[in-house]
Amino acid sequence: MEDNELTIEQIEKCLKDSGCSKNTIQLVIECINNKDNQRKSQLLKQHRCQLLEKIHADQKQIDCLDYLLYQFKKEGE
Secondary structure (H helix, E strand, O other): OOOOOOOHHHHHHHHHHOOOOHHHHHHHHHHHHHOOHHHHHHHHHHHHHHHHHHHHHHHHHHHHHHHHHHHHHHHHO
């Protein structure tokens, strides 16, 4: 193992910290062990996409609140 390679424990922690499910973590570890880089990347990209969709949904909610705050402030002047 090279100095810059991550250990399985480090990878598991990072996946857990990024919100991956136990199933996804298990699948990624299996891909690493089987040297299935294509499937591993697919799983990580899929989870990234889910996180990005959540961010966009949250941003839409924030935009709605900002609009209401703006309108209420405008009415109060």
